[in-house]
Amino acid sequence: YHSGAIPRMGDTADGSTVCDFDEEEQARGISLSLAVASLVHNGTKINLVDTPGDPSFLGEVISGVSVTELTLILVDAVAGAEVGTELAWTRIQAEGQPVAILVNKMDRENADWDRALESLGEACPGATLVPFHLPIGQALDFRGIVDLAAEVAWMGDGGQTSELPHDLSDEIEEARMVLVEAAAESDDELMEKYLEGEDLSAAEVKKGLAAGVAGGTIVPVFVCSATAGIGVHSLLDRLVEVAPGADQAELPLVDGGQPESGAEAPALALTFRTIIDRYRGRINYVRVFSGTLAKGGMVKCSGSPAAEPLVNLHAAQGNDLDNQDAIGPGDIGAVSKLTGVQSGQALYDADSEPDVVLPTYPNPLFSMAVAPATQADSAKLGQSLSQVAEEDPTLSIVNIPETKQTVIQGVGEIQVDVALKRLESGFGVGVLASTPKVPYMETVTRVGQAQYRHKKQSGGAGQFAEVHMRVEPLDRGSGFEYESEIYGGAISSVYLPSIEKGVKQVMDEGVVAGFPAVDLKVVVFDGKEHSVDSKDIAFQIAGREVFKMAASEAGATLLEPIYSMDISVPEDCMGDIMGDLTNRRGRVLGMEQETNRSVVKAEVPFAEIMRYGTDLRSMTQGRGTYEIDFLHYEEVPKHLVAKVIEGNKAEEEDE
Ligand SMILES: Nc1nc2c(ncn2[C@@H]2O[C@H](COP(=O)(O)OP(=O)(O)O)[C@@H](O)[C@H]2O)c(=O)[nH]1
Ligand SMILES: [Mg+2]
Numbered sequence: 001y002h003s004g005a006i007p008r009m010g011d012t013a014d015g016s017t018v019c020d021f022d023e024e025e026q027a028r029g030i031s032l033s034l035a036v037a038s039l040v041h042n043g044t045k046i047n048l049v050d051t052p053g054d055p056s057f058l059g060e061v062i063s064g065v066s067v068t069e070l071t072l073i074l075v076d077a078v079a080g081a082e083v084g085t086e087l088a089w090t091r092i093q094a095e096g097q098p099v100a101i102l103v104n105k106m107d108r109e110n111a112d113w114d115r116a117l118e119s120l121g122e123a124c125p126g127a128t129l130v131p132f133h134l135p136i137g138q139a140l141d142f143r144g145i146v147d148l149a150a151e152v153a154w155m156g157d158g159g160q161t162s163e164l165p166h167d168l169s170d171e172i173e174e175a176r177m178v179l180v181e182a183a184a185e186s187d188d189e190l191m192e193k194y195l196e197g198e199d200l201s202a203a204e205v206k207k208g209l210a211a212g213v214a215g216g217t218i219v220p221v222f223v224c225s226a227t228a229g230i231g232v233h234s235l236l237d238r239l240v241e242v243a244p245g246a247d248q249a250e251l252p253l254v255d256g257g258q259p260e261s262g263a264e265a266p267a268l269a270l271t272f273r274t275i276i277d278r279y280r281g282r283i284n285y286v287r288v289f290s291g292t293l294a295k296g297g298m299v300k301c302s303g304s305p306a307a308e309p310l311v312n313l314h315a316a317q318g319n320d321l322d323n324q325d326a327i328g329p330g331d332i333g334a335v336s337k338l339t340g341v342q343s344g345q346a347l348y349d350a351d352s353e354p355d356v357v358l359p360t361y362p363n364p365l366f367s368m369a370v371a372p373a374t375q376a377d378s379a380k381l382g383q384s385l386s387q388v389a390e391e392d393p394t395l396s397i398v399n400i401p402e403t404k405q406t407v408i409q410g411v412g413e414i415q416v417d418v419a420l421k422r423l424e425s426g427f428g429v430g431v432l433a434s435t436p437k438v439p440y441m442e443t444v445t446r447v448g449q450a451q452y453r454h455k456k457q458s459g460g461a462g463q464f465a466e467v468h469m470r471v472e473p474l475d476r477g478s479g480f481e482y483e484s485e486i487y488g489g490a491i492s493s494v495y496l497p498s499i500e501k502g503v504k505q506v507m508d509e510g511v512v513a514g515f516p517a518v519d520l521k522v523v524v525f526d527g528k529e530h531s532v533d534s535k536d537i538a539f540q541i542a543g544r545e546v547f548k549m550a551a552s553e554a555g556a557t558l559l560e561p562i563y564s565m566d567i568s569v570p571e572d573c574m575g576d577i578m579g580d581l582t583n584r585r586g587r588v589l590g591m592e593q594e595t596n597r598s599v600v601k602a603e604v605p606f607a608e609i610m611r612y613g614t615d616l617r618s619m620t621q622g623r624g625t626y627e628i629d630f631l632h633y634e635e636v637p638k639h640l641v642a643k644v645i646e647g648n649k650a651e652e653e654d655e
Helices: 023-028 055-066 083-095 113-123 166-185 188-195 202-215 232-242 375-390 413-427 493-509 536-553 571-583 612-620 638-654
Strands: 035-041 044-050 071-076 099-104 129-131 133-136 144-147 152-155 219-223 268-277 281-290 298-301 304-309 312-317 320-324 332-336 346-349 366-372 396-400 405-410 431-434 441-443 448-456 463-473 480-484 520-528 557-570 587-594 597-605 625-635
Touching (some): 023 413, 035 232, 035 312, 044 232, 055 083, 055 268, 055 413, 113 129, 113 219, 129 166, 133 166, 133 219, 144 166, 166 202, 202 232, 219 232, 268 375, 366 375, 366 413, 375 405, 375 413, 405 413, 413 431, 448 520, 448 536, 463 493, 463 536, 480 493, 493 536, 520 536, 557 571, 557 612, 557 638, 571 597, 571 612
Parallel strands (some): 071 099, 480 520
Antiparallel strands (some): 035 044, 133 144, 144 152, 268 281, 268 346, 281 332, 298 304, 312 332, 366 405, 366 431, 396 405, 463 520, 587 597
16 A cells, blocks of 8 residues: 555455455454565565465465565564564575564554564574664654665655654664674675775665575564554665565476576466456466466466466456466466466476476375265265365365265364365355364284184075185285185185175274274185085175184284374473373484474374374464374274274264
8 A cells, every 4th residue: 555556555354455355364354365466666566475374374375485585574563573473484494585574563552672673583593683674763652764774764654754863863873883784794895895994885785785685694674554654665665675586586496407587488487376266267376487478378287287378367466356468577467267277386388398396385284074064065065175175285185095084184273164164155065074083994913714604594595605714914005915725626716706805895894993904914725615505695795704703813903093293392392292292102203403492203193193283382382383294004002992992983873
C-alpha cells in the first residue's frame, strides 16, 4: 500500500489483506499458505513471497526460500524475538539464504527497540546484526526513523526526508560507525581504506553493505510500523540497494554447473505454489531463473515428460491474476491450465533438458487416518484428497496395506487439520479422522512344523487333504518363499498351488493380531491325498489350517516399524529429551553440538513417536524441531506383544 501497488491497505480483521485471501485464512486470522505480491520502488520491481509463520507450514517456507534472494524475518517490537524467530533464523541459515530482520509494530504500547535488539541477539546466534535504522521515539511516541546509510530521517508516513534529530546525535554517530565498519569488513579494499583512516564514500558503504548482505555476514535490522506507514519507504530504499538482485539468483544443476542465464537463454523456472481453483482450474506460481516464459511457448516439467503449451500467463497480486504475454528472467508470475505440474518442480523450455537441483521438503511428521463419513462421501473422498494434497508438496495421501487405512500425512497438526477442513468446505466431503494404527507386520522367529488332515464325508461329494508343513524364518525384507520337498508323489504337484493359496490367505490376515505376515519360508514336506475326494478346495483349506498351526509352532510374533530421528533442541532441554527417548524405547546413537543447540540422533519405534511433535513442543516450549525417516522393521519386544494384540482387538470391536 505504501508503495502505491494497491489503493487501500487491507486489514486482517475484515479479511481484506492481499495475501490472506483464502476463506480458511480469513476465518482463522492467520496465513496458511504462501502468497505472492509485487511492487515497484524507485524503478525496481520487488516480488514479495509471504509465508505462514506456524511451523506446520515449513514446506511453504522452503518453497518461498527456493524462489527468492533474501528472507525478511518480521519481529513484533513488543514481544521481541519469539520462538518462531529462532526457528526461522536456524532454518534460513541452513538454506544458505541472506536474511534481514524487520522490527514491526513499533507504534504499539510497550514497544522497545533495545529490548527487541537484545532478544534478536539471543534468537539468532552467529548473526552479525547491523541496525540500518534507529527509531525516533518509540511505542505510542514512535514518530519516525533514522536511515543510517542515507543519513536522513523520515518523519511520520510522509514522503519527505528531514534532517537528523539533534537529540539523537550520539546514538546516530555510534550506530553509523557500526554500519560503516560492517560495510568495510565485507570488502578487502574498503577495509584497507577504512583502516588507513580514510572516509568511505556513500557508494562504497553501499557496495560493502550489499556484499555483506549477499554473503550472509551482515544481517540488517530495520524498524517500522506497517500500519502507520512509518519507516516503510526507507526500508524499501535500502532493500533495493542491498538485497541481492534477481540476476544473482542461482538454480544449480545436479552436475554442479549453472544453467545458461539471461533473457535469451532457454527458459528455466521453478514452480513454488499450486492452487486448484474451483473456477479457474490449476494455477502454478513460477519464478523464472533464466530465459523467458512466453505465451504460446512449449514447456516441459521435471515431474512429467509431456510438453505442454503455455496458454495463460499472469502477473499475480495475491489472488488477482492479470493476463500477460511473458514472464522474464528473475520475475515471478503465474501459469494457469498446465496439467500435472506441481510445486517444487522445474519448468523448462521443451527443447532443453536441464537437470536442476529441486527444493527438498521434510518427511511427514504428523498423520491422520481418514475414512468417509457416509456412503455418499466415499465416492468423492479419494479424488478430493489427492487434489488437496496436490496443492501442498508436504502433504501426501497413502494407503497403508498393513492397516488397510488411508492416511493423510503432513508436517504439522494445523496443516493436516486445515486440509481436512478444506475437504468439507471446498469439496463437500465429510470425513472421519482418527489417529492412524501402527502398521505392524507379523513373522516367525524359529523353525516350526505341523500337520493337518482335512476330511469331509457327510453327504454329497467328500473332501480330503492332508498336509505336513514346516515354516522357517527368513531375513528382514526377504518376503515369502514357498517350496516342496515331496518326493514319491505323496501329494500330486497340481495341489501345491492350492496349498500355497491357502497359506497366502492366512498370511494376508495374519496369525497373531491381524497384520500381514512376512519374511518366512513355507515348506510342504509330506501329506496324503485321496483318489476321489482330494481336490483344490480341500488342499486350500488344509493349507490354511496347517499354516496357522506351523506358524504358531514357529514362534509367530509382531514386527514394528523403526524410524531414525534427528532431534534439534536448545542445550538446556537435552536432559529431558534423553530421558524421554528412553521411555519411548529409543536407542540414542549420538549427539552433536550446533552453536547453542544440540542434535540427538536416535532410532525409535514408530508406535512411540506418532504424536512426538506435541510432546517435543511442551518439553522445549516450542523450540525443538525433529526429522524422521523410516529405517526398517524389528521384532516387538515379547512383553509388549500381548498389549498390541489387546489394543487391536479393542479397536476392531469399536469399528
Ligand atoms: N499496531 C500495529 N499493528 C500492526 C502492525 N502491523 C501489523 N499489525 C497488526 O497485526 C496483526 C497481524 O498482522 P499480519 O499481517 O496478519 O501478520 P502475520 O501473522 O505476520 O501475517 C493484524 O491485526 C495487523 O493489523 C503495526 O505496525 N502496528
Ligand atoms: Mg501473514
